[in-house]
Amino acid sequence: MKTVFLWLNMISAGVIFVHCVCRLSVRRWNWRQPELWAHAVLCGGSVGVIGHGLAQGGVAHPAEIIINCGTAAYFLSQTWRLMLLMRFK
16 A cells, blocks of 8 residues: 555656646746746655655655645646647637
């Protein structure tokens, strides 16, 4: 069961990383924009979660897994919505 939670946490972090990198790369940012910093921190945090999972193999606290899964689900829903809008445009 620990392995399932470990992989669930790392997959969620991977989704967050991909979404944040894509968001950061599609437009020109100003240093004063809070969205830039939010995505940069989420990107760095997801790298940390993946690195910690691969290096130590220990399962994180259940609250971390829940927040990562929730954030990944939110980002996937946003990506899905944008894909649908682009398709019908």
